[in-house]
Amino acid sequence: MAIMKNLLFRGKWVAITAATILLALLLAVLSPVFLSVSNIQGVLIQASVTGIMAMGMTFIILTSGIDISVGAILYFTAALFAKLVEISTPIPLAFGAAILCASLLGTLNGFLVVTFSMSPLITTLATYTMYRGMAIHLTSAQNIPVPRAFGFLGNGKIYGIPVPILLFALIFFIGLYLLGKTRFGIYVMALGNSVEAARESNLPVKKITMGAYFLGGITTSISALILLARVGGLQSGMGIGIEFTVIAAVVLGGTKLSGGSGTIIGSAVGAIFLVLIDNGLNLIQASPYIYDIVKGTVLLTAVIVDKVSIERQKKQLHLQKALRIQGVGLEV
Amino acid sequence: SKKETKKTIGISVDQLFESRVGVIDAAKAELDKNGYSYIEVVADGDPQTQNAQIQSLINQKVDAILVCAVDQNTIETALLAAKKAKIPVVAYDRDLPESEAIDSFVGPDSIADGVEAGTYMAEQLKDENGKVVVLELLGALNDQNGIDRSKGFNEAMAALAHVEIVAMPTDWDSAKALSATQNAFQANPDIKAIFAATDTQIPSIETVLTDLGKMNKVGEEGHVIVCGINGSNDGYEATANGIADGIVVMDLKTTGETAAQHAIALIKGEEIEEKVVIPGIFYTTENIEANKDTIWGAK
Amino acid sequence: MSNGVDPPILSVRNLKKSFSGKTVVDGVSFDIYPGEIIALVGENGAGKSTTKNMLCGLLKPDAGEVFIQGEKVEHIVGYDHGISAVHQELSLFQSLTVAANICMTQLPGSAARVNWKEADDIAQEQLAYLGIDIDTKATVESLGAGKQQVVEIAKALLRADKLLILDEPTTSLTAPERAKLFHIMDNLKAKGVSMIFISHFMDEIYKVSDRYIVLRDGKQVGQGDIDKMPRNQLEALMVGRTLAESKIELHEPEDEEALRVEHLSSYDFHDINFTVRKGEILGIAGLMGAGRTEVAEAIFGIRKAKGCVYIKGEQISPVTIANMMHHHVCYVTEDRKTRGIFSNRSVRENITAANIGGFVRRKIKGLGFNKETEMSQTVIDSMKVALPHMESRISNLSGGNQQKVLLGRWLATEPEVIIFDEPTKGVDIGAKFDIHNMIVDLAKRGAAVLLVSSDLPELLDLTHRLLVMRTGHLVGSFHRKDYDAVNIISLAASSAYEKKTKENAYGDHEESVV
């Protein structure tokens, strides 16, 4: 009984994984090259940017928060890095500055959310606007190239595996550990379940919230640097709009937007799932105009399938309970 | 009514990005030089905001308006209001071919620019045997300049019957261009040439080619032909280094200056040309270094 | 500590607290010594929970001094000072495991690596200490309310080295479980843990506590030893008037049947059959999780179930809330907070929620809410709801008054069949008295009443007949003349099946009840 329940509540990533496998099978049928090593590798590289961000976003959403400023943080971080490199700051220094800055911006989000107890959506909408303004202010909307040497982050390989994929894997495992094994992880879950109860249990609500948004910031900065390395330079408006893809990945992965329930695995798979849609459309050379329709439909289907599977699991549990109750009989 | 006060010109900008900023900066410099002041408003890609901003420029009784429309088909209402208020309007960078409200247009002919890149590419590919696959990275699906560049490019390529063009949307976004290129190569490993609606996407193309081990420079065996339009530093460097074969370079400075001069002339009541096309110039790996000074993006 | 008299574990002097200008706790002072149980009593809204919140550090007092073992403390941090509380509303993390919930305030292992194995052991140890068998790896949401309450207590106990505050811990417990809780309290007392016990049940207060403190409108109006205080005087102190002798006079029910349930089954209960006549009050007794609420909700159409429901002989099909309301059936939920009130809306809107149309006299069809205020006022008056203003948020009212608003909402629909689910849960003695009279009155006027309650004396007092449920089955039926508390409780608790499978935690309670 308890095992079934655990599967029901913890195994939320099962649905999206099944959907991903189905989509992959479909694509394998539609396009012969889909299953090639280089294509899979390409998919994973593409998924790494949103996937890494989704790792951080998972923590935020688990606390029942949301951060729609991550796209702007990405833009600002990339801008800061490119700008610093342009004025010949040593790359490691620029690197550190960018990561630090993104972490601060993320933490600021958390601070504002928890201190003023405003809706996270509106708070981060406000900071989204601000951060974006700051980024344009900083760069005057210029494109700034980054040195090709820096491209290692986007292009390089270690033991034959592309660096972005390695980073994605690394951060995935860190996320898994943080959420599953550390005090912070369980606190995040607890906070998402009930802020009230967390306060009554004397949990450091402020620190937990800020910690989650900090993770959102720092993962965004890593994605920003990978993206920057891969596209070869800063572009105005870079990353703006990516937040919705990231949130979609997390939610598709089974994390409840109301917080308190979700998994790291689900979010990672969710990010890959979304990339697969694009990849598939590219591979079958679909008309560029139908991309959005297909994406929207797939998104809706995925949500519906998820819902149906949850309902079915619930029904099974009910059935078992009914059988048990009927089996009791009337023994007075 | 205003006596000796400075004349003011409203500059309406569709969106801020590098090449647009280049034009505006040139226009502003020209206005400064001639002792005009200006009010700059940015619509951030929203046609309604732009209409509101033009209205607001009219309310502020500016003496002329320079406009780069978010969309050529939805700006007319606002511009007619300007005309009604007897404020001269100069369109820059993005043509408003059907407008009755503008007094002049200064900017590129995007179809011609596309044709130029296409012609060069067709020339390179004409001796290839069998089916040739060319990747086209589109701009935004709703951007007239992007649509026109694509139109011109396709027109020129139509000369070659054995070429198949695979088009991928990018929304002018390098990250999207990157994954689109990557995926396109999965579907068609033997892509022979790539056309980028903006050359700022060439570094992304380079990343993919490097990933695939196809990064051979111009003249080397197995080189993938790369052409683009714009004239950014990305495009310049790539062409100079032999990563790209050539780019169409826009003349932002002349565009901006001419647009500003037109506005000034209109205020003074002087005659001007109704349409000044500032053509893009195609530079190849061979001649781009020599013309570095004329390329706006080159650093 | 060993030298004669121990110092008080906690001393409070002149504690004050106000919310937006309204003083709700005004000058509370007392000492509590090791191993002592103090009953904190008072009407709804007297300030008991607020006092508790200040003592465990959730609220900062506006004024007053607190000494812990003789030392003045500026800012109480409950867990660090060995003070913890079982809160009135469950404060558990639903999607987390029992073990995680119990150990949340003090996770074993380091911050970088929680030792879940040890946490599990601690949780099991705590539960074993409480003598209740709950799977520590199950999520809390998979447990019934009774077990959740136990988890809550286990969680609080983990950090209650000096003082444990129990805020109405028995409201969702039935007799055997209450007995179990008192047993636990005895154990704790023997270990020197002091307790503050907040309750509206006078029997319990007299049973467990050594001393009492009475709050009225936030002011401390009396304290002393419980043995020296006669019960009716304590009640008078609480409500500020002498309560009339609560003599319930039941009327003879009419012959006409009002509600009949046949073969009602769902995954929570099995083959439920009964009839309620007009003017009759039918009680349902049972342990937590027996499925009473589910039956009640199934009748009202909130839950799906197989079987037939008849109102005045007419079969209702389908059984939906709308249909039931159309046939003048209403259901007052046991879960006031999450299923009853609209917490951030006004009292007025809460009263009229179930039949807005019945409250307004419109000049233009479909527009406006003329007369709503006036007509709501009559409900407030007839229910004797104490409130600052009709437009204040209902969350600003005390629990008892919220309950009255909820009853008012449903009674305004002029129901003929009324299903009450724990109607006096968390309600003070004065209000309880009012509500009891109201229920009897309703029956007198011809309404059929189905009363689900965990408060056995209430059931014995108010009902004509009593059904007993256990694990989803009706296992017994009593007429008023045959009422026998011990019989009823053992019938509700015993089960051959449960003993066999050892699945149920309450299997061994018969002894402790008697």
Added chain:
Amino acid sequence: MDRYSMTNKPQSKIIRYIVSAFRRYPTIPIILSLLVTFSLLAPYFLTGSNMKTIMATNAVIMIAAIGQTMVLLTGGIDLSISTVISASAILSGIVMAATGQIILGLLTAIGVGLTFGLINGMLVGYCGLTPFITTMGTQLVARGMAFVLSRGIAIKGTPRGMIDFGFGELLGIPYVTMVSLILLVVSSIMVTQTTWGRKVILFGSNRISAKYAGLNTKKIEMSVYVLSGVFAGIAGMISIANLGNALPGVGDTILLMIIGGVVLGGTNMNGGEGSISRTILGVGLLAIMTNGLNMLGIPFYDQLIIQGILIFVGNGLAMKFSSKSDLAL
């Protein structure tokens, strides 16, 4: 009863009224101070024509914000509202270009909005899907539809009457402003004066209690999405009047303005609290702010920063006042 009578301090009715007005509308002080500042610093700000501009050009956002307010009142969110505006504008543009009939165009626009509203409503209200992710899906579908139908290019051939309507005004008030004002009044009455509106708010306050109180929760939840779709449809139509042609990307950029305006006005994103009148003030505040900052010649990027700060401060004030207030608003 007696214990509360102490707290009802006798206050002058006017003061009470003002205090409660500020509590209800925390944006008022900000708007007033902005109006004063801009009037002093920007000579052309406080002119009739400028005010007219502000009202007319924000009609689309205002109308869409009405629907969004209703959805937010239930504790949901409608991300598709922006692209449904585009889709209905495009389809209506196509119909109008083909037939020259404005009425047909209007019906089409409303029809498209209704359809998307129904889809959202069914999925959220009846199937119980999460509004955020569901409407994110329909957002993409609507956007895709607009692009497929238009190939990315504006639909031309708008009937003359429509363009005249966009230009026209009566007694100095532009027609489009009038439309939005009428819709605002009607919807405000719907929310505050009808049983439906009451049910929506109660549902938003606590959906489970609403079910237990016998409200038809599925229908209520569905209805707000349907209305949101319809308002988006009308907004799409107004966008054609304003812009002269139907544009496939017309709604893409205004989503955040819409949601920001509604929430800034003081409508609670968790549902159960808010009003159309607050939305008017919230959207109005954003509109006045962008217009004024433009007139002051503040660079675009700095405007963004100021805008962010103002959204934050405005909403902070709203939360502060409403949480303190004793009145259920």
